[in-house]
Structures are given as structure tokens and as C-alpha cells.
Amino acid sequence: MNPEYFNVRVGCLRADISLPFDLFVKIQNRHVHYLRAGSALSAAKIAKLSSTDRVFVPSSQRQAFKDFIHGQLEDQSVEAVTKAEILRESSLSLVEEIYENPDVGKALEDSKKLIHEFVKFMEQEPEGMDHLISLSTHDFYTYNHSLDVGVYALGIGRLAGYSTEELEELGRGALFHDIGKKWVDVDIICKKGALDDVEWAQMKKHPEFGLQILSEYDVSEAIKACCFEHHESFLGNGYPQELPGNEIHPMARIIAITDTYDAMTTQRSYNQPMTPKDAIEFMTTKLKDRYDPELLRILREVMFKL
Ligand SMILES: [Fe+2]
Ligand SMILES: [Fe+2]
Numbered sequence: 001m002n003p004e005y006f007n008v009r010v011g012c013l014r015a016d017i018s019l020p021f022d023l024f025v026k027i028q029n030r031h032v033h034y035l036r037a038g039s040a041l042s043a044a045k046i047a048k049l050s051s052t053d054r055v056f057v058p059s060s061q062r063q064a065f066k067d068f069i070h071g072q073l074e075d076q077s078v079e080a081v082t083k084a085e086i087l088r089e090s091s092l093s094l095v096e097e098i099y100e101n102p103d104v105g106k107a108l109e110d111s112k113k114l115i116h117e118f119v120k121f122m123e124q125e126p127e128g129m130d131h132l133i134s135l136s137t138h139d140f141y142t143y144n145h146s147l148d149v150g151v152y153a154l155g156i157g158r159l160a161g162y163s164t165e166e167l168e169e170l171g172r173g174a175l176f177h178d179i180g181k182k183w184v185d186v187d188i189i190c191k192k193g194a195l196d197d198v199e200w201a202q203m204k205k206h207p208e209f210g211l212q213i214l215s216e217y218d219v220s221e222a223i224k225a226c227c228f229e230h231h232e233s234f235l236g237n238g239y240p241q242e243l244p245g246n247e248i249h250p251m252a253r254i255i256a257i258t259d260t261y262d263a264m265t266t267q268r269s270y271n272q273p274m275t276p277k278d279a280i281e282f283m284t285t286k287l288k289d290r291y292d293p294e295l296l297r298i299l300r301e302v303m304f305k306l
């Protein structure tokens with residue numbers, strides 16, 4: 001990652017409005033100036049850029065970029081579905097940084113603002129959560145996974161009666177729940193096909209690794225629990241601690257449910273994803289004893305509303 005630029009998803013740019021930052025594209029590993037701050041992009045240009053997936057903004061203009069995103073989210077004339085897309089696309093860059101950037105402290109700090117925007121959007125737009133859920137991509141990247149788990153978790157938390165502050169904790173816990181995968185060999189993370197025993201043993205360490213990473217920072221117990229306890233099971237046979245159901249942190253119970261749901265509905269190279277309906281059916285029958293029954297009921301409610 002070049003520290004002079006940060007990457008931006010094309011999906012959070014909008015046509016025919018002036019953008020208050022410069023844009024660069026990467027050509028043969030070099031950043032090439034594409035648009036001057038204060039100019040606008042046509043819809044045709046945005047469509048063309050979409051094939052490159054990422055564009056770049058100078059790090060010195062990060063604040064201008066954030067202000068732009070914030071302004072779009074506050075703008076009454078922008079439709080909720082567009083706002084949901086802007087929010088999602090602008091978040092993916094941050095979530096990517098959480099996993100790629102060694103500076104976890106900075107990512108933890110940045111995530112506060114981000115989750116705050118999500119929760120505010122959910123509270124202001126009645127259909128906001130539905131739009132966010134329908135934008136879930138179901139593909140196999142840790143960052144998309146963390147963001148999707150976050151969106152579903154917020155949906156459950158809201159119906160479970162969480163306060164704004166609690167929702168913000170929960171959302172951050174979701175973004176960081178798999179942070180321990182930073183310390184697992186990338187070959188294991190990316191392996192196509194089933195893991196062998198040795199690989200699986202290392203993979204199962206990610207909740208402990210995550211706790212170690214987060215313990216170096218000023219992070220709440222709830223966020224640590226989302227990370228350390230999201231593979232516990234209500235049956236008491238999860239890992240790493242084999243906690244009985246009533247000892248699993250309530251927020252970690254939500255992450256456990258949304259994590260499984262996302263994994264089941266996600267395309268991986270070696271399996272066919274389940275449809276949301278089938279995944280919920282499977283979780284509420286075959287797997288039901290593993291989860292908090294009330295939260296499972298709420299998951300069904302959140303998903304079947306769509
Ligand atoms: Fe995990
Ligand atoms: Fe996960």
C-alpha cells in the first residue's frame with residue numbers, strides 16, 4: 001500500500017457533481033492523475049472506471065473525501081438506496097485497511113466514525129437497513145465478510161432493542177471479529193478446499209490471536225468478546241473456551257449467528273452458496289441448538305422482511 005494515496009471504490013463516486021478531491025488511476029504500477037479537484041465525472045466515465053475497480057486519492061486529501069461522503073449521506077435529495085451504496089463502498093476501503101494495514105490503532109479509531117455513520121443512517125432511513133442488506137455481496141474476502149457481518153449484526157441488534165451506543169459497539173465488534181486472521185498464514189486463509197488438521201488447528205487460533213491484538217489497545221470488553229467468543233456455541237462445545245451459552249457475551253452471540261449466516265450464503269471457490277432462505281432454514285432447524293434462540297428468531301425476522 002502506497003502511503004501517499006488511499007484507494008477508493010468507484011461505487012462511491014457520483015456522476016455530474018463536483019468532487020472536492022483529485023483522482024488518480026494506477027497504470028503499470030504508477031499513479032496517474034485522472035481528475036482535478038473541483039471537476040465532475042460523467043456517468044460514462046464512471047462506468048469506464050468501474051472496470052478498474054479502484055481509484056486513488058492523495059492521503060493529504062483524506063479529509064476532503066470524508067467530508068464529501070458525509071455530505072452525500074446528509075443530502076436530502078440523495079435517495080436512500082444510493083446512500084446505502086455510498087456508505088457501503090466507502091466503508092470497504094476502511095475495512096480493507098483494518099486487515100492490510102499494520103496500524104490497528106488507527107483502524108480502531110477510524111471505525112468509530114464509520115460505524116457511527118451506519119447507525120445514524122439506519123436510524124434516519126426507515127428502509128436503510130434493507131438497502132444495506134440487499135447490497136451484501138456474498139463473496140469471499142475477509143473485508144466484505146466483516147462488513148456484511150456488521151450490517152446483519154446491526155439489523156439484529158436494533159430489533160433486539162440495543163441503544164445507539166450499544167449498536168456502535170456491536171458494529172465495531174463485527175468489523176474486528178476476525179482481526180486475528182492477520183496472524184494466520186495467508187496460504188491457509190486463501191486455501192481452496194478443505195483444511196488439513198494442522199492448518200485447521202492454526203485457523204482455530206484466530207479468536208485468541210485477535211484477543212492478543214486488541215488487548216494492546218484501549219478497546220471495550222464487548223469488542224474483545226465479539227472477537228474472542230464468536231466461535232463459541234450455545235451447546236458449550238465451541239472454541240476456544242467451550243463456554244456454556246449463558247456465559248457467552250450477548251454481542252458475541254449475535255456475531256456467531258451472523259458470521260455463520262454470512263459464511264453459508266457466501267460464494268467460495270469450492271462450494272455453492274446457500275440462498276438466504278435455505279441458510280435460515282438450515283440454521284433454525286439443524287443448527288438451532290448452537291445459537292441463542294431469541295436472536296435466531298430475530299435473524300429470521302430481519303432477513304424475511306426483505
Ligand atoms: Fe472467525
Ligand atoms: Fe468471521
